[in-house]
Amino acid sequence: MILTNINILNKFFDSTWKVVLVLLIIIIAFFALFGLIGTLIEKVMYIQGKKVDKFMSPLILSGLVNDEKDFIKISKRKSTLYFVKTSIIPILLILIGLLIFIIYHSIDNEWNESIFNDQTGIGTLFFTWDFSEFSYVPPLGFANIKLQNTPHFLTSIECLNYFIFLFIFTGLVWYLINVQAYISRAIRINKLKNKIFSKDLDNVDLSTLFDLDKLNDNSNNPNLPSNTN
Amino acid sequence: MIEFFKTFGKGILYFIGFPFLLVFLCLCGLYLFVIFIITTFKNIILFFKGKNISLKDDLDIKAMEILKNKRKERLTNVINQTTQQANTINNTYNNINVIPKELLEKKEEPKDYIDMSNGGNNDLN
Numbered sequence: 001m002i003l004t005n006i007n008i009l010n011k012f013f014d015s016t017w018k019v020v021l022v023l024l025i026i027i028i029a030f031f032a033l034f035g036l037i038g039t040l041i042e043k044v045m046y047i048q049g050k051k052v053d054k055f056m057s058p059l060i061l062s063g064l065v066n067d068e069k070d071f072i073k074i075s076k077r078k079s080t081l082y083f084v085k086t087s088i089i090p091i092l093l094i095l096i097g098l099l100i101f102i103i104y105h106s107i108d109n110e111w112n113e114s115i116f117n118d119q120t121g122i123g124t125l126f127f128t129w130d131f132s133e134f135s136y137v138p139p140l141g142f143a144n145i146k147l148q149n150t151p152h153f154l155t156s157i158e159c160l161n162y163f164i165f166l167f168i169f170t171g172l173v174w175y176l177i178n179v180q181a182y183i184s185r186a187i188r189i190n191k192l193k194n195k196i197f198s199k200d201l202d203n204v205d206l207s208t209l210f211d212l213d214k215l216n217d218n219s220n221n222p223n224l225p226s227n228t229n
Numbered sequence: 230m231i232e233f234f235k236t237f238g239k240g241i242l243y244f245i246g247f248p249f250l251l252v253f254l255c256l257c258g259l260y261l262f263v264i265f266i267i268t269t270f271k272n273i274i275l276f277f278k279g280k281n282i283s284l285k286d287d288l289d290i291k292a293m294e295i296l297k298n299k300r301k302e303r304l305t306n307v308i309n310q311t312t313q314q315a316n317t318i319n320n321t322y323n324n325i326n327v328i329p330k331e332l333l334e335k336k337e338e339p340k341d342y343i344d345m346s347n348g349g350n351n352d353l354n
């Protein structure tokens with residue numbers, strides 16, 4: 001009796017430790033992946049912010065902009081204009097998607113129709129499951145999940161929902177990338193204004209102000225080694 | 230290994246901050262949409278008034294002119310320096326200045342009048 005109990009306990013702990021180990025690896029991999037995606041976004045934002053250098057370098061190098069206020073004013077104006085210029089197409093795409101939505105639903109008069117569900121929307125292109133009778137089986141089992149939809153294309157007028165989703169989704173993602181680029185440029189402007197117009201003497205090369213060779217003249221000191229030609 | 234742990238730590242921070250960053254991005258998107266509308270109308274009015282609405286304005290054109298002139302100035306300075314050096318050959322090995330043969334052989338043409346400033350002596354020697 002004691003031996004069988006010990007065997008059961010051993011089996012339980014073996015399987016539990018395996019499950020815990022697998023879960024730990026999954027969690028570490030998940031957070032590491034999140035970290036890698038975050039690092040990638042940081043690098044992309046750095047590249048997007050470099051556009052400010054392209055806008056402002058002729059003005060700085062020619063000496064036409066030598067004041068912090070002017071630098072911020074001109075760079076913000078250019079950044080805003082660039083954002084407006086690059087956001088025209090994504091906003092047009094969103095407007096086209098909304099136009100198709102309004103025209104389609106004004107014809108069939110069904111304003112409650114969803115563009116996401118698996119009968120009339122984009123959900124028809126994916127596998128979907130019904131979780132209403134879902135139950136948990138320990139340690140890692142699931143039961144009573146029913147397959148609701150297999151991928152298929154709509155061939156009726158409802159296929160317009162695909163185009164509505166495509167236009168709006170593409171336009172929205174493009175627009176959000178432009179917003180991210182604007183934020184990156186704002187961060188870069190702040191960094192450059194502190195760097196170029198810095199009042200911190202730590203950033204100034206003092207040897208350009210004074211002739212340090214004369215100040216540190218040790219030619220009369222016999223203890224120092226001399227350079228003879 | 231340390232880099233992996235740094236990435237893991239960043240991942241936890243990004244996971245916690247992700248909803249807040251998303252909300253911030255959406256709010257910025259809304260604010261910038263308003264800016265977009267205002268700037269578009271402003272640019273349409275300026276366009277019909279005949280003003281410049283592009284990214285490159287008068288200041289940029291002036292800056293490019295200044296940089297172009299600076300480059301030209303630098304180039305002419307370099308050319309002048311090299312032509313001056315070409316007129317005298319420095320023999321650094323023997324540490325003597327060698328005057329080119331053409332300059333040495335250059336003779337003064339005889340004058341067709343008597344130069345009284347030298348006491349009437351037209352001899353070059």
